[in-house]
Structure formats: structure tokens, C-alpha cells
Amino acid sequence: MALPKHASTLERVWHYTYLVICAAIFLFLIAPILVVMPLSFNAEPYFTFTEKMLKLDPTGYSTRWYDMLLTFGMLEPDAPRGLSWWADAWSNAAWISAAKNSIIIGFFSTILATGLGTVAALGLSRPEMPARRVIMAILISPMIVPIIITATGLFFFYSSIGIQNWGIPYLGVVLAHATLGIPFVIITVTATLVGFDHSLTRAAANMGADPITTFRRVQMPLILPGVISGALFAFVTSFDEVVVVLFVGGLDEQTIPRQMWNGIREQISPAILSVATILVLISIALLTTVELLRRRSEKLRGVSPG
Amino acid sequence: MSDAMANGQQMLTTADGKPLKQALARAQSHAKRRAFLLVLPLLAFILITFVAPIGQMLKRSVHNDGFTMHTDIGSGVETPIMVNLKGWFKANPAGTSPDEPAYAALAADLVELKRLRAPGQAGTRINYELSGSRSLFTKAARKADKLEPPYKQALLDLDEDWGDPALWRVMRDASSAYTSNFYLAAMDRTRDLDGKVIMVNENRQVYVKLFKRTLFLSLLITFLTFVLAYPIAHLLAVLPLRHSNLLMILVLLPFWTSLLVRTTSWMVLLQSQGVVNDTLVGMGILGDENRLQMMYNQLGTVIAMTHILLPFMVLPLYSVMRPINPSYVRAARSLGATSWTAFRRVYFPQTVPGIGAGALLVFILAVGYYITPALVGGADGQLISNLIAFHMQKSLNWSLAAALAALLLGGILILYWLYDRLVGIDNLKLG
Numbered sequence: 001m002a003l004p005k006h007a008s009t010l011e012r013v014w015h016y017t018y019l020v021i022c023a024a025i026f027l028f029l030i031a032p033i034l035v036v037m038p039l040s041f042n043a044e045p046y047f048t049f050t051e052k053m054l055k056l057d058p059t060g061y062s063t064r065w066y067d068m069l070l071t072f073g074m075l076e077p078d079a080p081r082g083l084s085w086w087a088d089a090w091s092n093a094a095w096i097s098a099a100k101n102s103i104i105i106g107f108f109s110t111i112l113a114t115g116l117g118t119v120a121a122l123g124l125s126r127p128e129m130p131a132r133r134v135i136m137a138i139l140i141s142p143m144i145v146p147i148i149i150t151a152t153g154l155f156f157f158y159s160s161i162g163i164q165n166w167g168i169p170y171l172g173v174v175l176a177h178a179t180l181g182i183p184f185v186i187i188t189v190t191a192t193l194v195g196f197d198h199s200l201t202r203a204a205a206n207m208g209a210d211p212i213t214t215f216r217r218v219q220m221p222l223i224l225p226g227v228i229s230g231a232l233f234a235f236v237t238s239f240d241e242v243v244v245v246l247f248v249g250g251l252d253e254q255t256i257p258r259q260m261w262n263g264i265r266e267q268i269s270p271a272i273l274s275v276a277t278i279l280v281l282i283s284i285a286l287l288t289t290v291e292l293l294r295r296r297s298e299k300l301r302g303v304s305p306g
Numbered sequence: 307m308s309d310a311m312a313n314g315q316q317m318l319t320t321a322d323g324k325p326l327k328q329a330l331a332r333a334q335s336h337a338k339r340r341a342f343l344l345v346l347p348l349l350a351f352i353l354i355t356f357v358a359p360i361g362q363m364l365k366r367s368v369h370n371d372g373f374t375m376h377t378d379i380g381s382g383v384e385t386p387i388m389v390n391l392k393g394w395f396k397a398n399p400a401g402t403s404p405d406e407p408a409y410a411a412l413a414a415d416l417v418e419l420k421r422l423r424a425p426g427q428a429g430t431r432i433n434y435e436l437s438g439s440r441s442l443f444t445k446a447a448r449k450a451d452k453l454e455p456p457y458k459q460a461l462l463d464l465d466e467d468w469g470d471p472a473l474w475r476v477m478r479d480a481s482s483a484y485t486s487n488f489y490l491a492a493m494d495r496t497r498d499l500d501g502k503v504i505m506v507n508e509n510r511q512v513y514v515k516l517f518k519r520t521l522f523l524s525l526l527i528t529f530l531t532f533v534l535a536y537p538i539a540h541l542l543a544v545l546p547l548r549h550s551n552l553l554m555i556l557v558l559l560p561f562w563t564s565l566l567v568r569t570t571s572w573m574v575l576l577q578s579q580g581v582v583n584d585t586l587v588g589m590g591i592l593g594d595e596n597r598l599q600m601m602y603n604q605l606g607t608v609i610a611m612t613h614i615l616l617p618f619m620v621l622p623l624y625s626v627m628r629p630i631n632p633s634y635v636r637a638a639r640s641l642g643a644t645s646w647t648a649f650r651r652v653y654f655p656q657t658v659p660g661i662g663a664g665a666l667l668v669f670i671l672a673v674g675y676y677i678t679p680a681l682v683g684g685a686d687g688q689l690i691s692n693l694i695a696f697h698m699q700k701s702l703n704w705s706l707a708a709a710l711a712a713l714l715l716g717g718i719l720i721l722y723w724l725y726d727r728l729v730g731i732d733n734l735k736l737g
Contacts, residue, residue, distance in 0.1 A: 011645060022541045025534050029616060030556045032571035033563050035581060039574060047574045048584045116348040123344025128337045133726070135345060140731050142356055144722050146674025148691040149360060149711045152698050156366070157359030179356045182348065187734050194732075240564045243676060247698075260566045264573070264681055273574065276567040283562040287555065290562075 033280055040065055040273035047270065065274040069095045072271070095259060095275065102255040105170050106238040109177035113234040116178075117185030118227050122219070124186070125193035136186075143183035150176070151247040158248050173253060176244045181234025188233060192226030192297055225297035229290045236286060364715070367488050367708035372431030373480035376424040387424060390414045392481040400501050404474050409457035412468075416450035419443070434703050435476045435487060435496070442467055471499050488709040513693070513710065520690045523608060524672035528619075530612045531668050532661060535619035539660075542620075543627035554624075561617040569678050572610040576600040576682070602684025610678050615671055619664035622729075626660030663729040670721050674714065690714050 003015050043062040044050050052060025071077035073094030079085050089096060123129055124136060142150065158164070158172045196219075204214040220227075242257035249258065256275065263272045318326040374392070376385045390411035398408070419425040429443030446464055453460045461468040475497065479487055490496055490503060494511040498504050505511065538557070542550045560568060575581045578597045586592040600606055630653070638648035676691035683692070690710060697707035725731070 014645075018537065019541075022538050025538050026553065026556050028534065028613065029560055032568060032575055032613060033560055035575060036567070036571050039581075046579070047577060048579055048581050116351055120345045120348035123341045126337070126341040126344075128334060129341040129345070130338050133731075135349060136731050137722070137726055138357065139345075139348060139352055140734070141722070142352070144670055144718060145360070146676065146691055146711075146714060146718065148674070148676045148694050148698075149363070149715055150356065152694065152707060152711060153359035153361075153363040154355075155698070156363050156704075160362070175355050179352060182352065190732065236562065240566070242566060257564065257566050260570070261677075264566070264570060272570055276564075276570050279564045279567050283564065284559065287558055287562045291551075291555075291558075 036273045036276045037280065040270060040277040042270050042273075045270060047273070065269070065271045068269075068271045069093075069274055073097075094254070095256070098254045098256045098259040101170070101253055102239055102257070105173050105177060105253075105255060106235045108170070108174045109181055109238045110231050110235045112174065112178035113181035113185050114227060114231040117182045117230060117234075118189050118223075121186050121189035121193060122215075125190050125196065127198075139186050140183045142179050147180075147241075147243045150180070151243045154244060155247045164250060170253060172248045173245055173255075176248060177238035177241055178234075180241060180244070181237045184233035184237060185227075185230035188230035189223060189226045192223045196222065222300060225293040225300070229293050232286050232290055236283070360715070363708055364712045365708075366705050367712045368486065369483055370431060370434075370480075370485065370488070370705045371483040373428050373477070374483045376422045376427065378422075385422060387419060387422065387428060388415045388477075388481060389418075391477065395478050395481050400475075400478060401499070403471070404458075404469075406456055406458050408474075409461055409468075410455065413450065413453045413457040413461065416443075416447045416453070420447045420450045431480050432473070432476050434706065435479070435491070436470075436473055438467075439473060439476070442473075475499050475501070488705040489713075491706055492709040492713055516688070516690055516693055517713070520673060523604065523611075523687075523689065524669050527608060527611050527615060527672045528665050528669045530608070531616050531619040532665060534612070534616055535623055535664065536657075536661075539620050539623035539627055542624050543630070544632070557617050557620050560613070565614065565677055568614055569610055569681050572606070572613065573601060573682055576606055576609065601682050602687070604683070604687045606682035606684065607679045607687035607689075610682050611672060611675060614678060615668045618667050618671060622663040622667065622733075623657065623660040626657055626663070630656050659729070663725075663733065666721060666725045666729065667734075670718055670725065673721075674718060 003012060007015070038053070039047060039049070041061040041063065042050065042053065043060050043064065050060055070089050070093055074088050074092050076085070076088060079088070091097075120139065124132060124139075129135075154172070154176050163172045200218050200222075201214050204218045205211075209217065240257055242255075242261045245253065245255050245258045246261065249255070256279075260272060260275060263269070263275075320326055320329045373388055374386060376387045377383070378385070391408070394408045394411045404412075416425070419428055425443045425447035426440065429440035432439040432443065442465055446461065446468070449464060453464075467473060479485055479497070479501075487497065491506075492513050494506050494514045495503050496506045538553075542553055542557075545553065573580075577583070578599060578601075580601075582600065583592070583597045587594050587597065592598065600609065634652050634656075635648050638652045639645065643651065673689075674691055675689055676695060679687055679689045680692050680695070683689070691714070694707050694710050694714070697703045697710065
């Protein structure tokens with residue numbers, strides 16, 4: 001990217017303008033995500049930087065909104081903060097129970113999506129797979145079909161089969177989230193399987209390994225990074241999903257995005273920003289994990305970055 | 307095989323004496339079946355939990371039995387309703403003005419409706435096409451037992467709207483559960499008294515306008531993401547991997563961040579008391595009294611959606627630009643091309659596949675967007691998805707919602723098919 005010595009003045013000017021433009025676009029990408037972080041420590045119930053905050057006056061900052069995340073919905077939020085206070089928060093605070101629901105739903109839908117998706121990806125990446133193109137298109141379609149159409153379809157479907165009477169909590173939402181997560185698993189796992197050397201499995205079979213042993217000892221270690229990435233994608237999809245939960249989730253199935261959605265529509269408070277900050281930190285952690293996995297996978301498969 | 311034998315050639319066989327061709331075919335079909343069996347569980351899962359529900363929902367766009375069948379909520383027993391009237395419609399062609407037998411049939415059906423406590427459902431079905439009809443049915447059914455012949459006069463005395471030819475036209479259409487009227491309604495069309503398709507009253511034309519707006523805003527967003535993504539994808543592609551991997555994080559982090567978080571951030575930034583306006587006022591560019599209205603309108607939708615969909619444009623562009631050999635541009639320059647010509651004639655054409663892939667993907671995702679327009683769109687920044695949600699949750703006209711959904715889905719599937727043809731779904735990349 002360095003400028004050659006013989007570049008003309010015009011080219012130099014353009015080169016630096018270009019870099020400035022790029023910097024501005026990167027700022028556009030990242031600023032909205034970073035701006036919520038300091039604002040979530042606002043001492044005032046405003047969504048903008050107060051004068052005190054700009055002067056870095058400590059009294060302009062507070063953790064009151066984080067505190068509110070804990071106390072909102074508690075039976076006795078003002079009791080002394082002992083063991084019983086935390087027990088109260090754990091069982092009654094609205095955001096904590098939303099987090100619990102989100103994690104339970106995310107966990108089971110991820111297991112379902114990753115399990116089914118990985119096995120299907122193995123089949124899809126075999127050269128002899130029949131009708132590959134059509135089947136792939138069907139399996140990826142949950143990502144393409146507008147979420148509102150999926151949600152309305154599931155709303156009618158679940159009420160016609162009466163899924164809420166089956167006595168399995170979260171079942172409808174878990175199945176729906178698994179469906180939404182599957183395309184991501186398929187994409188990431190088939191991507192790791194591209195260029196997979198099938199003579200490895202043949203060699204394993206040749207040496208007397210049955211298909212399950214071959215999968216467990218030869219294929220799985222090689223595709224594991226892709227599987228974990230896909231699982232993380234599936235989890236994030238479920239963790240972030242609100243429309244399906246709004247349409248098919250029971251009243252007691254409050255998740256973090258649903259709680260946020262209600263918060264944004266009704267009584268928007270900076271508490272939402274503190275949730276947002278926590279979610280951004282979680283996504284940074286997930287992104288780092290996926291990035292490390294990708295590098296590991298590239299190393300394993302011998303396609304290291306140049 | 308028999309030809310080969312006739313030629314006297316030795317037939318190739320496997321060790322256990324089977325013809326090789328047969329053995330190979332068997333092995334291949336075995337491998338095929340095994341590959342398919344691996345995919346089968348997931349395919350069945352998707353067909354049951356995704357394709358079937360959507361198909362079932364779309365059926366509502368052509369099928370509405372509100373005026374033909376009553377289902378008891380408790381027992382699930384189905385009773386046909388409006389049978390007498392349906393019989394009259396069958397016996398008399400469209401356009402026949404209702405006579406005394408017609409009103410007698412209607413009165414008998416109203417008595418039945420009252421017994422089943424179903425006048426609301428039948429009225430609602432008619433109300434979808436002729437507003438104000440629901441109360442007509444509930445009122446008439448309440449007094450149905452006391453109606454005396456001549457029924458025509460009795461019903462007209464109750465409410466003279468019962469003589470409205472438009473009402474009879476709608477009842478005739480609704481007496482069959484299968485109808486195309488909801489698709490007509492979704493395209494701002496209706497039927498006149500003779501059943502011919504006409505445009506609805508000008509001040510009630512909303513859907514075509516909304517489809518056009520959705521299309522326009524999606525195209526605008528696609529264009530904006532292209533304009534913003536192209537420079538940074540290029541920068542990422544030409545930097546050494548060590549640096550570009552770091553910068554790539556700035557693209558991937560928004561991609562991984564919750565959609566609601568990003569939308570909330572934009573609400574914070576764009577509010578009239580928000581960060582952007584405060585900064586502009588603080589810098590003296592803007593007076594305190596004329597703060598920009600950037601949210602709850604189309605501008606808010608466009609800004610937020612451009613930001614949210616930007617990574618979907620950067621990633622395909624990047625994956626096309628990375629392998630482009632820089633010596634092509636250098637060769638063009640050494641042959642005397644200016645840097646602009648070298649870009650226009652040599653570099654840009656090589657990136658067109660990436661532009662196509664990114665633009666199609668962004669456009670497909672933008673057309674069906676719901677959450678962001680719902681939160682920052684205000685009244686005129688709403689897209690077609692928001693109207694589907696409105697008819698699902700508020701107006702409860704599910705058949706119309708299904709018809710709108712079917713039109714939207716049809717368009718998206720065509721684009722999806724195009725994407726598969728041009729780009730290939732296998733080439734979809736996520737970071």
C-alpha cells in the first residue's frame with residue numbers, strides 16, 4: 001500500500017484522501033458500537049454525553065444502570081445486600097431470569113442445530129451426494145426467508161399442533177431457533193470440509209476402522225474448529241433473536257432480546273445501554289474465539305495465511 | 307455389456323466374479339444412499355419445522371373459511387355455516403339481484419349463526435372486504451329469531467345496508483373458502499359488482515406504494531453499502547494480512563454484535579437530543595432550535611440498515627479482491643494507462659462478481675427487514691415486513707398478511723435462485 005516514489009502530486013493527494021475516507025468508513029462501522037459503552041455509565045437518565053461526562057468529572061459517571069439491571073423486578077431491592085438479597089436477585093430480577101431463559105434456549109437450540117447440521121454437512125460435502133444443489137438451497141433458506149414470514153408461519157403451525165400443551169417448556173422457541181441457526185452451521189462446517197482430503201477416510205477404512213471410528217478419530221479433529229465456529233454462530237443467532245420469540249414464545253419465556261425490545265418500545269432508559277454494553281463485550285469474546293479457531297483450522301489444514 | 311461380449315472381449319469382473327460395471331454401480335448407489343442418509347435427518351427437520359409451517363401459512367392467503375365453516379373452540383367440532391345462502395348463490399349467477407328467497411336463506415343462516423354464536427366470525431370475513439359489515443351481522447343475528455316473512459323487508463328495516471349490492475357481491479365471493487381476493491387486496495385491487503378486477507379508491511391504495519417504497523429503500527441501502535464497502539474492502543485486500551486481519555475485526559465486530567444493540571446505538575446517536583445532534587450544536591454548525599430530525603423517518607431506517615448490512619457487502623467484495631494479482635494493474639500502468647483508467651478497465655471488472663454477490667445478498671436481506679424499521683422507522687420508514695406484522699398482530703386480517711407474505715417471499719425466492727445461479731450458495735462466507 002506504500003506509495004511509489006514516482007507518484008505524482010495528484011496521486012499523493014488522492015492516496016491520502018483515500019486513507020481518510022477509509023478511516024471515516026471504519027469509524028462509521030465501529031463508533032455506534034463503542035458509543036454505548038461510556039453512555040451506559042451516565043449518571044443522568046439521558047442518552048447523550050452530559051457536560052460532567054465530557055469534563056471526565058467522576059460524579060458524571062455512575063454504575064446505577066448496571067445496578068438497576070439487578071434490582072429491576074426484585075421483591076425487596078432495597079434490602080441490605082447480603083446472601084438473601086442475591087438470592088432474591090437470582091430468582092426474581094427480570095434481566096437475570098431473561099438471561100437464564102436466553103441461555104437455556106440458546107444452549108438447546110445450538111446442540112440441535114450443530115448436531116444435525118454437522119452430520120448433514122458431512123453428507124453434503126461428499127461428491128456423490130444426489131440433488132446437492134436443491135437440498136443445500138432448502139437448508140440455507142431459513143437465513144434468507146424474512147424473519148417475519150418464518151415467525152408467522154411458526155405461530156400458526158405451533159397453535160395448530162398445540163405445542164404449548166405438550167408440557168415441554170421452551171420447545172417451540174428452541175426448535176425455531178435451531179432452524180435459524182442451521183444455515184450457519186452448514187456454511188461453516190462445509191467450508192472446513194472444502195479441500196478435505198477424502199483419501200484420509202479411505203486410508204482409515206483400509207486400516208480396518210469402522211465408519212464411526214473414522215469419523216471420531218480422523219474427520220472430527222479436522223473439522224472441529226469449523227463445528228465450534230458454527231455452534232457459536234448458532235448460539236449468537238438464538239441469543240439475538242427476538243421476532244420468533246415475540247410470536248411463539250409464552251408469556252413467561254422472556255429472553256434478553258425480548259426484554260430489550262420491550263424496553264426500547266416502552267420505557268427506554270440507559271439500563272438498555274448497560275445491557276447493550278454487556279452484549280458487546282460478549283460478542284467481542286465470541287469473535288476472538290472464532291478468529292482463533294479459524295487460524296487453528298487453517299494451520300491444521302495447511303492453508304496458513306501468507 | 308452384451309455388445310462387449312459379442313465382440314469377444316473378456317468381461318471385467320471383481321474378485322468374487324461379479325461384472326465390474328455392476329459392482330461399481332452398486333457401490334456408487336450405496337455411497338449415494340449413505341450421503342443422502344446423512345443429510346436426511348436435517349432435511350426432514352427443516353421440512354417439518356420450517357417449510358411446512360410456511361406453506362401452511364401461505365395457504366391462508368387463498369383459503370379463508372370464516373364465512374363457510376364454524377369450528378367450536380372447545381370441542382373442535384366443525385359445522386358448515388351460511389349453507390342456505392351458498393345454495394342460493396349456486397342457483398343464481400353472479401349479478402342476480404337478491405330476491406325474497408335469497409333474503410329468506412340469509413335469515414335462516416343468521417338464526418344458525420346465532421345458535422352457534424358465530425355471527426362475529428362471519429361478519430369479520432365480510433368486513434375484510436367491506437368495512438363496517440361486522441356490526442351488520444352481529445346486530446342482525448341478535449334479532450334473527452324474531453324476523454318474520456317477508457324477510458327482504460324485515461332485514462332492510464333492520465338495516466338498509468342489507469340491500470347493498472357490494473355486500474352481496476362480497477358474500478358471494480366469501481361463500482367459497484377458496485378466494486383470490488386477498489391477493490387482489492394486497493395489490494390495491496378489488497372486484498366491482500360484476501366480479502371484474504378494478505383498482506381500489508385512490509386514498510385507500512397503500513400496498514403498491516409500500517412495495518415500491520420497500521424496493522426503493524432496499525436499492526438505496528444496497529447502493530450505499532456498495533459505496534461504503536468498496537473502498538474498505540479494497541484497503542483490506544491490498545494490506546498485508548497482519549494488518550488487514552486487525553482491520554477486519556472492525557468489520558466483523560458489528561457483524562457479531564446483536565442487531566438490537568446496533569439499532570439501539572443508532573437510536574442513541576440519531577435522537578434529536580442525541581450524540582450527533584449535540585455534537586453539531588456544540589460545534590456551532592446547527593442552531594439549538596433546528597436540530598436535525600434523523601430518526602423515526604426514512605433517514606433513520608436507511609442509516610441504521612446501511613450500517614447493519616455493510617459487513618454483508620464487505621465480506622464478498624474482500625474475498626473477490628484478495629486474490630486479484632496486483633501485477634495486472636501495474637502492467638496497465640506501465641503500458642501508459644492513468645491510475646483511473648487502470649482502475650476502471652483492469653481492476654474494477656475483476657471485482658464485478660463480488661459486487662454482484664454482495665449486492666444480491668444485501669438486497670435480499672434488506673427487502674425482508676423488520677426489526678430496525680419497526681424501531682427507528684417511524685411512520686414513513688416502515689417496510690413491507692412491518693405491514694405483515696401489523697396485519698398479524700393488530701388488524702388480525704391473517705389472510706391479507708399471508709397474501710402480502712406470499713408476494714414478498716415469491717420475490718425473495720426469485721432473487722435467491724438468481725443468487726444460487728450466479729454466485730452459488732456454497733460460496734456464502736461468514737468472516
